[in-house]
Amino acid sequence: MIKLKEEIIETLLDKAIDKAKTDETVQLISYTKEVDEINPIQFFEAAKYMSKDRTFWTSTAEDFYIVGIGNAYKIDTDKDRFHHTEKQWQKIVDKAIIHNSYQVPGTGLLAHGGMSFDPTKPKSFLWKKFNHSSFTIPEFILTKSDNTFYFTVNVRVNKEDHSLQLTNELRRMEHTLLTYTEQLPEGAAIKSKKEIEPDKWKESVQMATEQIKHSEVEKIVLAREMRLKLTKEAEIGVMLDRLITTQPNSYVFAIESDGDCFIGTTPERLVKLENKQLLSTCLAGTAPRGKTKQEDDKMSYNLLHDEKNRNEHEFVVSMIKDAIEGYCYNVVVPKEPVIYPLKNLQHLYTPVTATLKNGHSIFDIVKQLHPTPALGGVPREKSLAFIREHELLDRGRYGAPIGWLDSNQNGEFAVGIRSGLIQGDEISLFAGCGVVKDSDPQAEYEETNVKFLPMLSVLGEKL
DSSP states (O other): OEEOOSOOHHHHHHHHHHHHHHHTSOEEEEEEEEEOOOOHHHHHHHTTTTTOOEEEEEETTTTEEEEEESOSEEEEESSSHHHHHHHHHHHHHHHOEEEOSSOOTTOSSEEEEEEOSOTTSOOOGGGTTOOSEEEEEOSEEEEEETTEEEEEEEEEEOTTOOHHHHHHHHHHHHHHHHHOOOOOOOOOOEEEEEESOHHHHHHHHHHHHHHHHTSSOOEEEEEEEEEEEESSSOOHHHHHHHHHHHOTTSEEEEEEETTEEEEEEEOOEEEEEETTEEEEEEEEEEEEOOSSHHHHHHHHHHHHTOHHHHHHHHHHHHHHHHHHTTTEEEEEOOSSOEEEEOSSEEEEEEEEEEEEOTTOOHHHHHHHHSSOTTTSEESHHHHHHHHHHHOSSOOTTTTSEEEEEETTSOEEEEEOOSEEEEETTEEEEEEEEEEOTTOOHHHHHHHHHHHHHHHHHTTTOOO
């Protein structure tokens, strides 16, 4: 990794062009500076007509944002995805010219993307625009951290480029992105909705309970799809804005790929890594919120004392602890879960902290954790085998790792639940639940209906 002293963008470009001439290769530079306050949604909307894919990430509880515009470099792979993605990323970092005097997590050279839930399952037409692993280094990035705003430019140059011409173009794009003040348009509404084979899905739940009763499998997570038709093409910026407003204590994300967009609001962190300090959280066991404080407190109490939900939660806690112990030290796991409240739902919550050992990366942890028992089952391989054979959909990015990492070995991944795939004026929504030996298919069906609510509500569905 080449780090330079404070220099203006023209000088960086000149150095990159000279290096491209010497090495006969394309050179990537990354330049970060502090900027005035700007609304991340406005920044996202400013790129709407630039014919560039966008990415969006926020942790609403921490008021932390990363918004990416365009594609300076893309890391795509369908095979041995953890190894090849990390190898390609490290090669890019090692060769890049990086100027970032702030060293704030989420600034500078950064990749944002995700992976599919199960790369061994044949990809359906629904996910044709998403590879099994795809991470983008955006051309332009807005980062908000501790109420300070950072703007990063990532650009690839070759030996034929001219620094002044490139600088002028970059400044023009920067001005467009940082000064956009148009109001958000009116959002699309739901015209019609169709549940995909709900009766067959309930039959698969019944099959799963029988499998569990007569085998070593303890839990199988089954997901289903709801397809929506909208009154017009989805307004992604509007949906993000509404999700941020209505879903506290959650991640809100969007990843565009050639016109399609995977979007959602997930409360489930897979792993966060900052200065070698690791945080993974167990969020398993679900109940709705009450309409009054008394009703809400009663539902919380019942959730904390419900045997099915506590067992489901303990599956995940044990898996996280076992998965990270070989890569970390100072592993700390609380003895009891607490309630984690969201707008429409509440969950059992246990944080797991640790320190990452030298020689390991965030990809090592993601590989060990995915899929958690909350999205796959217990034991992992046997539950996945059942899902591959009997589940009625290709999950694609649903339930899979999505997140970001930067060149200073910081990063964060969440699990892509409470989510949907936007395709013009249609959206596929996804929701799942954990099936155990005593599960009732109708009750599990109702649980998935509750989990559809966060996405339905931002499209005008009355709750």
